[in-house]
Structure formats: structure tokens, C-alpha cells
Amino acid sequence: MDHIKKITITLIIVFVLGACLIVSNFGSALFQEGNPIPLIVSAMKLKISDSEYVQFAKTEKRNRYLSMNSENNQYEVVKEFMNSKGWKYQEQMGSGLIFSKNGEDAVVEVRQFSSHYFIWEIQKAFFN
Numbered sequence: 001m002d003h004i005k006k007i008t009i010t011l012i013i014v015f016v017l018g019a020c021l022i023v024s025n026f027g028s029a030l031f032q033e034g035n036p037i038p039l040i041v042s043a044m045k046l047k048i049s050d051s052e053y054v055q056f057a058k059t060e061k062r063n064r065y066l067s068m069n070s071e072n073n074q075y076e077v078v079k080e081f082m083n084s085k086g087w088k089y090q091e092q093m094g095s096g097l098i099f100s101k102n103g104e105d106a107v108v109e110v111r112q113f114s115s116h117y118f119i120w121e122i123q124k125a126f127f128n
Contacts, residue, residue: 042066043117052077053120064121066113078108078120 042056046068057064067077078097079089087099087106096107097120110120 039066039113039117046117053081060124062121062123064119066117066119068117069112069115074118075110075120078110082106082108082122 038056042054043066045051045054046066053065053067055063056066065081067074070076075092075097082089082097082099087101090098090100090105092098093107095111096109099106099108106123108120108122110118113119
């Protein structure tokens, strides 16, 4: 009985510490995008992999990605991604990055998610 009690207390402590780490990493941004589970899983994938971005949502109209902020140029990962698809970076206008290809313009919306991460969205119509 004493052994089960020790295991239970240990599990509770681990759970509380894990929850504190998640809240400290995301803070008030945790629920701004609705269900935080896909974003938390994506953030963990970014931490343990060499990838610069992770797709965390896919709808009929948009793909949404999560990337880590970098000290240099935080949107370089978006520019490289779009360049790999044949789109050329033009300029930034507000929270949108404007790209062009064959006389057509595409806007990638970017927004800060937390102090460590940002979210970017691309309309699927630009990749058909």
C-alpha cells in the first residue's frame, strides 16, 4: 500500500511540473487558437527534431504551420518554404508576407503565438 502511495505522489508531481512547463512556455497564448493540443504537440516536435516548421492544421482552404522564433529573421523559414514552391518574396505588409509567381500574388499570414513560436497560414489555392 505504501508503494502505491509513493508512485501516485510521484506521478502527481510529474504531472504538475509538466503542466507548469507548458504554461510557462506558452502563457496566456495557450488557448488563443482554440484547442491547444495540436499546437503543444507541434511545439514538442519542433523541439526534438531538426525541422524548422510543423504543419498543425489542414482544412479545405488553408494549411497552418508552427515555427520557432529566431533571433535573426523570424520569417526566413516562410520565405524558404515559399521559394521551394516557386514563389518569390516581394515584401511584408503588416502581418502578411507577399509572394509572386507567374503574375499572381499570394499572401502568407503570420502572427506571433507566444514569445517562442509564430503561426503562419497559406491558402491551399496557391498550391493547386
